Amino acid sequence: MRLDFSVAVHSLLYLEQKQPRLVASRELATTLTTNPVMIRNILSVLHKAHYIRGVVGKNGGYQLDRLLTDINVGELYDLTIPPTLSYARFITGDLEASGDGSDISRNIQATLTDLFTLADQQYRDFYHQFTLADLKQDLKQHGYFVQLAHEKN
């Protein structure tokens, strides 16, 4: 799952570097040493969300459709890694429990769901503070991002 986000970031930065040239999905697959099907799926998501534009045909390919400063890292994270809708499989307890200790069993799912949901929101808020231009800057000058994050938090 998290790989989808990394692939999206890498692809967008690569398209930016190559613009205005059109980049084919197979070139991205080779560059990222990633499964071409996965690349095509992620490009399709990015295309639908207007991060990139595509030209079909023999010499077709993709181009970035936004400035890196206009690509929010948190929005890209939310797009490629949607929030968990149900934490049921991570939580014990039984809504129908009866008998000894049943008040805990009946209620712990609601309590832990709130805990996980709020923690996840805070996690995503962290990503929303940055744009792809910040990550590009860190590629050129490693340590930039850590410094920026400390200034913001």
Add this chain to the structure above:
Amino acid sequence: MRLDFSVAVHSLLYLEQKQPRLVASRELATTLTTNPVMIRNILSVLHKAHYIRGVVGKNGGYQLDRLLTDINVGELYDLTIPPTLSYARFITGDLEASGDGSDISRNIQATLTDLFTLADQQYRDFYHQFTLADLKQDLKQHGYFVQLAHEKN
């Protein structure tokens, strides 16, 4: 993985409710409708970290060894779900890359590792704001935790 944390929370709250009675691991397994082996593994971790004390023998079992107000939710999270040490499997790129676009491929692992590491720290910081007493309060009065989290953030 996250299930380990939920099982630990549920077990500790249950032991607190039953104290000073000793609770056998099979009773916890039944109450949590969870695999007894998993319960024993998690109890062993909690025992080593002095969250609970154990009495061996036929009528043996476990007791809570701390007050709920002294059990930090973040410490329990860190204990049961250790931080990811390497994000390599979530990141594309190639430290040895050469040729076209290779500056991105060579550097993106370091950049995204910093991004993920800082986001994870922020995520864990969220949990560290609370104790098990806060979660117990929410079991009795759902909505308490959301309110508390909003006050703190």
